[in-house]
Amino acid sequence: MxxxxxxxxxxxxxxxxxxxxxxxxxxxxxxxxxxxxxxxxxxxxxxxxxxxxxxxxxxxxxxxxxxxxxxxxxxxxxxxxxxxxxxxxxxxxxxxxxxxxxxxxxxxxxxxxxxxxxxxxxxxxxxQRREYYRLIAPVAHSLICQIPVPAEDGPTNTFEARVLDISGGGVAVIVPPEGVEFKPDTEFTQCQIQLPEIGTVQARLRVRNLFRVTNRNGISMLRAGCEFVDLPERVASVIHRYILKVERDRNSRERRL
CATH class of the missing domain: 2.30.110.10 (Electron Transport, Fmn-binding Protein; Chain A)
Structure with a gap:
């Protein structure tokens, strides 16, 4: 087994x-x-x-x-x-x-x-089981979360974090190696995620937890679980539409195998 x-x-x-x-x-x-x-x-x-x-x-x-x-x-x-x-x-x-x-x-x-x-x-x-259904981000097209972070004495810096999974309640991302601090209750505003064939969504994120994850090959990464804060209904609808599309595509491929 x-x-x-x-x-x-x-x-x-x-x-x-x-x-x-x-x-x-x-x-x-x-x-x-x-x-x-x-x-x-x-x-x-x-x-x-x-x-x-x-x-x-x-x-x-x-x-x-x-x-x-x-x-x-x-x-x-x-x-x-x-x-x-x-x-x-x-x-x-x-x-x-x-x-x-x-x-x-x-x-x-x-x-x-x-x-x-x-x-x-x-x-x-x-x-524990999550409150919302979460979609594992497709390998075929990686999802990237653009996180703008205001600098203390200069323009806003934008960091990219790969999305591991997404739901109507939030996302899990790989923490960028440097330049931005993730810890519980930290909030990032105006974050953007491009959803292929659907469109770009913008949301405010709040960090809930931070895990170090190691796979069987010994590769380690930091995983941050983030929730959407005051997500507008129209944005939640776009995310839901994307999840349904990816699931339909996956089911279609499986039926062809």
Missing amino acids: TQTDNAALKFELLQSDDFGRYLLRDRNEIIQVLRQLIAKRAMVTAYLSGGRDFLLTTVLAIEDEDLILDVAPDENRNRQAEAAEELICITQIENVKVQFPIMGLTSTQFEGAPAFKTPLPDRLLRL
């Missing part, structure tokens, strides 16, 4: 206007999420000590203060996992991404079969 690329992304929550919405530290809340993983038999990607190597497993049970995990068919990978000081576990439940660290694995038995056990995690990152 394989994990989807989205599920395999590693997230590090750097800043947020509401940490509790994403990062759970309450033991009962963490156990509740882990029990959902057990019930769904969700496949978990466990990255070894921050590297690219990973173990595919499932959460089998919770026993006292321990988490019981399935072993992999690859004995060499099992030995590597058992030798690792820390593993980062990544999965998803009904499109909600879940990530948590585990500190060391030891061999055990579960229902007569080999398994791993590890102490229950003390924190768990949960990227």
